[in-house]
Amino acid sequence: MLCNRLHRALLRTRYASFSEFSRHVHNSDGTISEKRIRNIGILAHIDAGKTTTTERMLFYSGRTDMLGEVMLGNTVTDYLQQERERGITICSAAVSFNWKDHRINLLDTPGHIDFTMEVEQSLGAVDGTVIILDGSAGVEAQTVTVWGQADRHRLPRLVFVNKMDKPSADFDGCLEDIKKKLSTVPVPLQMPIKEGGKLVGVVDVLSSSRIIWDGKSKGRSYKAVPINDETLHDQAQEKLYELIDVLSGMDDNLAQAIIDANSLENVKLNLVLDAIRNCTLKQQIVPILLGSSYKNVGVQLLMDSVINFLPAPSDRNQIYDCFGSDFVGKVFKVTHDKQRGPITMIRAFRGIVKKGSRFITAAGSSETIQRIYEPLADEYREIDSFGAGNIGLCAGPKSTVTGDLVVANAAALKKALKRLSSTNASATDSGDESMDDELVSRLGLQTTIPDAVYFCSIEPPSSGQQTALDNALREIQREDPSLRVRYDEVTGQTVLGGMGQLHLEIVKSRILSEYRIEADLGPLQIAYKEMLEEPSRGQWTAQKEIAGSRQSVHMDMTIYPTNSDGIEERIVLDNSAEAQETLKLVRPRQMTFFRKGALGALNRGPKLGGQLATCVVKLHSLIIGKGTADPFIMAAAAQCIGNILSKARCRLLEPEMLMEIVTPNEYLPPILADLSRRRARIEDVSPRGSSNKVIKVNAPLAELADYSTVLRTVSSGTASVSMEPNGHSPLNDVDEAQAMRRALGLE
Numbered sequence: 001m002l003c004n005r006l007h008r009a010l011l012r013t014r015y016a017s018f019s020e021f022s023r024h025v026h027n028s029d030g031t032i033s034e035k036r037i038r039n040i041g042i043l044a045h046i047d048a049g050k051t052t053t054t055e056r057m058l059f060y061s062g063r064t065d066m067l068g069e070v071m072l073g074n075t076v077t078d079y080l081q082q083e084r085e086r087g088i089t090i091c092s093a094a095v096s097f098n099w100k101d102h103r104i105n106l107l108d109t110p111g112h113i114d115f116t117m118e119v120e121q122s123l124g125a126v127d128g129t130v131i132i133l134d135g136s137a138g139v140e141a142q143t144v145t146v147w148g149q150a151d152r153h154r155l156p157r158l159v160f161v162n163k164m165d166k167p168s169a170d171f172d173g174c175l176e177d178i179k180k181k182l183s184t185v186p187v188p189l190q191m192p193i194k195e196g197g198k199l200v201g202v203v204d205v206l207s208s209s210r211i212i213w214d215g216k217s218k219g220r221s222y223k224a225v226p227i228n229d230e231t232l233h234d235q236a237q238e239k240l241y242e243l244i245d246v247l248s249g250m251d252d253n254l255a256q257a258i259i260d261a262n263s264l265e266n267v268k269l270n271l272v273l274d275a276i277r278n279c280t281l282k283q284q285i286v287p288i289l290l291g292s293s294y295k296n297v298g299v300q301l302l303m304d305s306v307i308n309f310l311p312a313p314s315d316r317n318q319i320y321d322c323f324g325s326d327f328v329g330k331v332f333k334v335t336h337d338k339q340r341g342p343i344t345m346i347r348a349f350r351g352i353v354k355k356g357s358r359f360i361t362a363a364g365s366s367e368t369i370q371r372i373y374e375p376l377a378d379e380y381r382e383i384d385s386f387g388a389g390n391i392g393l394c395a396g397p398k399s400t401v402t403g404d405l406v407v408a409n410a411a412a413l414k415k416a417l418k419r420l421s422s423t424n425a426s427a428t429d430s431g432d433e434s435m436d437d438e439l440v441s442r443l444g445l446q447t448t449i450p451d452a453v454y455f456c457s458i459e460p461p462s463s464g465q466q467t468a469l470d471n472a473l474r475e476i477q478r479e480d481p482s483l484r485v486r487y488d489e490v491t492g493q494t495v496l497g498g499m500g501q502l503h504l505e506i507v508k509s510r511i512l513s514e515y516r517i518e519a520d521l522g523p524l525q526i527a528y529k530e531m532l533e534e535p536s537r538g539q540w541t542a543q544k545e546i547a548g549s550r551q552s553v554h555m556d557m558t559i560y561p562t563n564s565d566g567i568e569e570r571i572v573l574d575n576s577a578e579a580q581e582t583l584k585l586v587r588p589r590q591m592t593f594f595r596k597g598a599l600g601a602l603n604r605g606p607k608l609g610g611q612l613a614t615c616v617v618k619l620h621s622l623i624i625g626k627g628t629a630d631p632f633i634m635a636a637a638a639q640c641i642g643n644i645l646s647k648a649r650c651r652l653l654e655p656e657m658l659m660e661i662v663t664p665n666e667y668l669p670p671i672l673a674d675l676s677r678r679r680a681r682i683e684d685v686s687p688r689g690s691s692n693k694v695i696k697v698n699a700p701l702a703e704l705a706d707y708s709t710v711l712r713t714v715s716s717g718t719a720s721v722s723m724e725p726n727g728h729s730p731l732n733d734v735d736e737a738q739a740m741r742r743a744l745g746l747e
């Protein structure tokens, strides 16, 4: 029988050596073979146990010799002072370790919604993900969000159902949840074994064995023993046949083997393993594992599965083939180290980077790599080079920003774009401009920076520290593009825009702890957007004599509301013959300055200075006098738009939050009553188990300032809430008037 024949061999190798895998870990040039690398992101709802699981992986792989605990504030990956104080992950951290002749580079990402941007950047650098669930909570709001992000990056994934030691943990419930809420095919590879209510190990479905962890060795040692309980044995067999049945519907080799063997029982195990890997890579299934990181159960098998079922870099990223052997990589994070200065974390896709070599960013700036380090959170081990598929931390680059594509040199970029466009038939037909857009999006150069939902002013303790504060903010912004920084000319203050209250508080406390500036934050304000209600046309003439030179610009434009939210070109040229008469005389550089001025002005709506959403500017004419300076054109464009907007009909849009509230049944009525007072829209109320309800609700951010506290009071501390930004929606006249009074400090 399948299990008996392969049982021993399987337990010895833990199926780590697939036949197609390279025998050698290193290439002849000293870099690690791509087949032996796994770059993975670890994602979850807040507090599901990412950091705890990562700590175990580091410990069991021998990378650390002590077990870090979140509660003791001594974990490797939560290394910022704010992370250790608050017990949460704020920055993604890269750690690497070796496991069974493979290098695993793992990015631990923040679970709190205020740091979603960090997660997005990390996902551009990995080839697969491990999604962690809390076994007692199942699929939670943020799980759905990160699942969607992994979908967008087309990342194969494993699920680790953690916290299975908790009495309320429910593995089968989690599987149902995954099927229903994540619309995928979960393939459980394990079953929990509890003794006296305590989780002691798992049943490995593939080998029909019990794997038991030794608590005394902090889970370092574990052994596989045959299942001695007949019922459990039968259940494991049943699960195995279910698994083979599901896989055979998707994998032709396995289906053929079943036909040839004329039974499920005689199928070779390596075919089943190959089928799991193939179907996971194609994202047809998601293998599910379980354990308790905190109680040291299950983590080594998760690491085995990362090697066995998640892709090697060479299984993906074919888009970068156009670079041949030239170096190309992506900056997924920038941090500032006190001794080493800016550290640029790069995922290499092709070629090799060596100490002392140079690269260019897609925007054209040239950088030198002075030193390279291997990732271990805030610790660094110097290395000489890193190659395709691997991750390296580089000291030296000064201007690279999170999200940048970096390439060996300009000639390599040009060659690659040419090769890429020749393989892209549809782009070849569509003219130069759209082809560039296509290339940019195919190479993943686009970074979506989420809208800020809160803003506040920030001031240094004395005007003498303004420059130091500006520098600190510039550095933090290079690390975290979701932080918006602008100067408000009316109030003369620096204004920060962020993803939430926590985001802005963390920025403030980093400025204090890392730059020793005691900055003051003004009151937190909602980041409203503004929307044009009808098209509005206007002309503008600006004339001035500056240092004896006459400057003059005349322009005519219409601003139109549109339906989609800002991904299309926001400035378009009127292509009527009459308009083209003047527009064809405008030089490209002048047009660039016009665009800069116009786009800047669209960020300041007439009501509360909020960003103008969903609108397009159509330029009908632009007449520029001889000798007019470019900045004058930029200023005139901003004035023209400001003038049109001041007369146009506009409406405020307020940010909304999508919330998931989990409450014991008895507190449902008071919670619903409270929500109705907050202008909330209930989307769904569904049961979780027999004693809890899950409420899905959309509510305006403006009404949620005290929500967590009120919920705690209303439910005697038993209900929990998670929320995420859910776009902006228009206010009616009454609510808009009230929002304006509040924002202007009149209420």
Ligand SMILES: Nc1nc2c(ncn2[C@@H]2O[C@H](COP(=O)(O)OP(=O)(O)OP(=O)(O)O)[C@@H](O)[C@H]2O)c(=O)[nH]1
Residues within 6 Å of the ligand: 044, 045, 046, 047, 048, 049, 050, 051, 052, 053, 070, 071, 087, 088, 089, 090, 109, 110, 111, 112, 162, 163, 164, 165, 166, 291, 292, 293, 294, 295
């Ligand atoms: N009972 C139990 N508790 C666990 C387990 N794993 C983690 N925890 C606890 O859950 C809490 C959150 O764990 P973390 O590892 O910080 O979770 P996280 O997902 O990294 O959290 P964020 O990064 O802040 O989203 C901590 O108090 C852990 O000790 C587990 O397997 N069982």
